Every structure is written in structure tokens, then in C-alpha cells.
Amino acid sequence: SPVILWLRRDLRLSDHPALDAACSSGRPVIPVFILDEVTEAIGAAPKWRLGLGIGHLAKRLEDKGSRLILRRGKARDVLRDLIEDTGAGAVYWSRLYDPDSMARDKWIKQALNDDGIEAKSFRGHLLFEPWEVETGTGGFYKVFTPMWKNVRERSVPEPLRAPAKIPAPSKWPKSDELEGWALGAAMNRGAHVMRAHIRLGEEAAMDRLDYFIDAKVADYADQRDFPARDGTSTLSEPLTYGEISPARCWHAALRAEHGGDAAGAVTFRKELVWREFAYHLMYHTPRLTTGNWREDWDAFPWTTDERRAEVRAWKEGRTGIPIVDAGMRELQVTGRMHNRVRMIVASYLTKHLMCHWKIGQDWFADQLVDWDPASNALGWQWVAGSGPDAAPYFRVFNPLTQAEKFDPKARYRNAWIAEGQADPPDTALAYFDAIPRRWARAASDAYPDPVVTHEAGRKAALNAYENREF
Numbered sequence: 001s002p003v004i005l006w007l008r009r010d011l012r013l014s015d016h017p018a019l020d021a022a023c024s025s026g027r028p029v030i031p032v033f034i035l036d037e038v039t040e041a042i043g044a045a046p047k048w049r050l051g052l053g054i055g056h057l058a059k060r061l062e063d064k065g066s067r068l069i070l071r072r073g074k075a076r077d078v079l080r081d082l083i084e085d086t087g088a089g090a091v092y093w094s095r096l097y098d099p100d101s102m103a104r105d106k107w108i109k110q111a112l113n114d115d116g117i118e119a120k121s122f123r124g125h126l127l128f129e130p131w132e133v134e135t136g137t138g139g140f141y142k143v144f145t146p147m148w149k150n151v152r153e154r155s156v157p158e159p160l161r162a163p164a165k166i167p168a169p170s171k172w173p174k175s176d177e178l179e180g181w182a183l184g185a186a187m188n189r190g191a192h193v194m195r196a197h198i199r200l201g202e203e204a205a206m207d208r209l210d211y212f213i214d215a216k217v218a219d220y221a222d223q224r225d226f227p228a229r230d231g232t233s234t235l236s237e238p239l240t241y242g243e244i245s246p247a248r249c250w251h252a253a254l255r256a257e258h259g260g261d262a263a264g265a266v267t268f269r270k271e272l273v274w275r276e277f278a279y280h281l282m283y284h285t286p287r288l289t290t291g292n293w294r295e296d297w298d299a300f301p302w303t304t305d306e307r308r309a310e311v312r313a314w315k316e317g318r319t320g321i322p323i324v325d326a327g328m329r330e331l332q333v334t335g336r337m338h339n340r341v342r343m344i345v346a347s348y349l350t351k352h353l354m355c356h357w358k359i360g361q362d363w364f365a366d367q368l369v370d371w372d373p374a375s376n377a378l379g380w381q382w383v384a385g386s387g388p389d390a391a392p393y394f395r396v397f398n399p400l401t402q403a404e405k406f407d408p409k410a411r412y413r414n415a416w417i418a419e420g421q422a423d424p425p426d427t428a429l430a431y432f433d434a435i436p437r438r439w440a441r442a443a444s445d446a447y448p449d450p451v452v453t454h455e456a457g458r459k460a461a462l463n464a465y466e467n468r469e470f
């Protein structure tokens with residue numbers, strides 16, 4: 001009887017333990033993607049990007065003599081129907097670790113087992129399973145550096161090859177059309193602008209990894225903080241959709257380390273472990289994504305009113321603080337933002353504007369094509385000061401000195417802000433094509449004055465911190 005391969009955030013063919021096990025079972029394999037309520041709930045840009053990834057994978061599966069079956073509905077019902085339609089005796093999938101997916105998967109595993117169907121979950125989204133990494137006293141890590149020390153020398157399984165062929169069933173079950181799902185429907189901005197910045201699929205991700213390791217990783221430790229330079233891997237997007245596995249990135253870095261590019265490659269592995277750190281924390285404390293990880297922060301007087309003019313200005317990239325606006329515009333045009341600038345815009349929102357970090361978390365979840373539930377939550381809580389191993393709240397980033405230090409020649413700011421430039425580059429002009437119609441702006445509009453200056457924002461934030469009731 002066939003094996004149903006339930007694909008979710010593992011849109012690749014190589015280093016895919018669940019696919020590998022399904023193919024090795026000698027049984028026909030039926031790959032399926034289910035648009036269920038957990039997937040329906042994701043933000044506009046990641047959902048649109050997911051649609052691109054699904055379409056790409058479907059073609060690759062066809063090259064291997066297989067197909068991707070698309071079904072919409074509650075995962076349990078869809079799987080039950082598919083089992084009935086195909087006589088499948090097993091369902092395999094790669095594990096996910098966010099609270100909603102875990103609750104769903106646990107329940108489905110039980111229900112399938114009760115029906116006498118083999119339900120099996122596999123590794124693949126992480127380097128180390130959350131239950132495999134423990135502190136000396138048996139808990140999970142709440143501080144990054146000791147976790148890094150624990151795992152840095154651990155062995156990670158070598159990436160598996162893609163199966164040469166995927167055994168097909170004699171008859172395929174029916175499938176929805178991807179277009180009918182309209183996964184891009186919630187994108188109220190120029191998807192066509194963003195499309196030009198998307199590197200789609202497993203082959204593109206592997207090419208980028210090769211290029212990064214050959215040309216960039218040696219200088220990664222020195223270059224990774226400068227947003228105008230192409231100094232980072234930009235692999236967060238394919239990692240999010242599972243178009244590349246973290247194990248493949250890890251092994252590529254290890255090879256570079258042994259080849260002599262040690263400092264940069266070690267730093268790159270360390271960043272991959274930040275992703276693990278975020279996932280392990282989310283697994284052990286699911287509230288990481290929903291509320292202050294340090295609960296004493298519940299008493300802090302954040303603003304939660306999204307309709308405030310300053311919040312709108314922040315979202316639109318019109319705060320009048322150029323490094324902040326450049327980041328928010330990069331996000332509109334590309335669906336991504338450089339890590340250094342994510343920290344700066346997050347600090348400006350949570351400190352200078354005194355807004356709850358959840359406003360920023362939600363905006364990023366809606367706008368980032370590399371949206372990841374764990375890294376996004378940890379990133380926001382880290383900057384806001386409410387998270388594990390967080391920067392102290394009173395350390396308020398000065399966006400002006402940050403810009404001088406990390407964008408000394410204003411190349412990044414000029415790349416994204418057209419106003420005031422006689423001959424703005426295409427990237428900066430693309431913003432006006434990309435933004436939602438209701439923001440309607442023109443490159444000739446005047447650049448705004450700061451909605452809140454650094455001095456005033458810093459003072460208000462520190463004042464609130466000093467008078468807090470915890």
C-alpha cells in the first residue's frame with residue numbers, strides 16, 4: 001500500500017529523511033501538500049512565497065516521475081480521504097516545532113494510529129532535535145553561548161542524496177489546482193516587484209550556498225554587519241520553506257573550516273545555531289511567540305495601539321530616521337531585511353516609539369518572505385528586552401551612530417531612499433511601485449522630519465524603564 005508523504009516546510013528532494021524513508025520502503029509514494037487552517041493563518045508575504053515554492057517543487061517532482069497532490073481542508077479529514085482514495089497504509093512527515101503545528105501533528109498521529117495507519121515523523125528542519133540538547137542539569141538552554149559550546153563539535157548527519165526516482169502509485173488521487181488556492185491574494189502590494197528578488201527552489205538555494213562558501217564565507221565575520229554589502233548567505237528564506245536543510249549549510253561550513261576559512265565559517269555555523277536556539281526555546285516555552293518570555297515585562301507600559309501615526313510611519317518607511325526607513329523600504333521591495341537593520345528598526349519601534357514588540361512581530365510575520373515563527377519571536381523579544389538572553393532594555397540603539405558605523409558612506413540608505421537624490425537608483429524607486437495603493441507616495445514628495453528624534457525617544461524609553469513597576 002502507498003505511503004503518503006505529507007509535505008509542509010520541507011519543499012526539497014535532497015537531504016529529506018521522510019522522503020528518503022518513503023522511497024526506501026519500496027512502496028509507491030504520494031506527496032501531498034495540505035492547505036489547512038494552520039497554513040491558511042500565515043501572513044500575506046510568506047503565504048505568497050509558499051505558493052511559489054509549492055509550484056516549483058511540483059515541477060521537480062514531475063521530473064522524478066511523481067506528482068504533488070494539493071488538497072484543502074482540515075489535515076485530519078484530508079488525510080483520511082486520501083487514505084480512503086488510495087489505500088495508503090502510512091503517512092510520513094518532517095517535524096515542525098511551532099505550537100500550532102505541534103498540537104495538530106500530535107493529534108493526527110494519534111488519530112492515524114487509532115485507525116491502524118502507520119504515522120511517522122522525521123527530522124530535517126533542525127540540526128538538533130530540541131530534546132537532544134540539554135544543560136548539565138538537564139534543562140534547556142536559556143542563554144545562547146553555553147548552547148553553542150555544547151553543540152559546536154557535535155556531529156550532524158551528512159546530507160542525504162535526492163532519490164533517483166520516486167515510486168509512483170498506479171493511479172493518482174485527484175488534486176486541486178495551485179492557482180485556485182490564490183495564495184497571493186492577501187498581498188496588497190506589488191508582488192511583481194518582490195518576485196524579482198526571490199531566489200526560488202532547492203537548486204537556487206544550493207547554488208547560493210556554494211557561492212557564499214566560495215566567495216563570501218571567509219570574510220563573513222567582518223562583513224555580516226554591513227547592510228550595503230552582499231556579505232551574508234541570504235539563506236533564511238529557503239531555510240524557512242525547507243528548500244535547503246540546515247544540515248547541508250552546516251556541512252558546507254565545516255568543509256570551508258577545514259579548508260582554512262575558519263573564522264568566517266565558524267561564525268556562520270554559530271548563526272545557524274541561533275536559529276536552533278530560537279527553535280529549542282519555542283519548543284520548550286511556546287509562549288515565546290505569544291507573550292513576554294520574561295513575564296515581569298507584562299507590567300511595562302508598551303503602547304499596543306497600531307493605529308498611531310508613528311506606527312504607520314514606521315510601517316511605511318517614513319519615520320524620518322533614514323536607516324530605519326531604508327530597512328522598512330527594503331522590506332517592502334524585497335520581502336527581506338538585513339539583520340543589523342532588523343535590530344535597528346525593532347529597537348526604534350519598541351524603544352523610541354514605545355510600542356509593544358508584538359506589533360513589530362506581527363508586521364514582520366505579514367511582510368517577510370523569510371518569516372520564521374521562532375527566529376522572528378526571538379529577534380523581537382531580544383531587541384525589546386523581554387526575551388531570553390536579551391539585550392538589556394536600557395541599551396537603546398542610537399540609529400544615527402548605528403548608521404554611521406555600519407553604513408558609513410550611506411550606500412544602504414541611498415539604495416532605498418529616493419527622496420533628496422537627484423538620480424535615485426532603481427531599488428529606491430521600486431519602493432513606490434511596491435507599496436500598497438493606500439500609501440500612495442511619489443519619489444518627489446519631501447522626506448519627512450523625524451516622528452520621534454533619537455534624543456526624545458531615548459529619554460522617554462529610559463524614563464518608562466526607570467519608573468517600571470517590576
Ligand code: FAD
Nearest residue numbers: 232233234235236271272274275339342371372375376379
Ligand atoms: P546569515 O547571516 O547568512 O545567517 C545564516 C543563517 O543563520 C540565517 O539564514 C538564519 O537561518 C540563521 N540566523 C542568522 N541570524 C539569526 C538570528 N539572529 N536568529 C535566528 N537565526 C539566525 N530570521 C528569520 O529567518 N526569520 C525571521 O522571521 C526573522 N525575524 C527577525 C526579526 C528581528 C526583529 C530580528 C532582529 C531578527 C530576525 N531574524 C529572522 C534573524 C535574522 O535577521 C535573519 O535570520 C537574517 O537576517 C537572515 O539573513 P541571512 O540568511 O543572510 O543570514
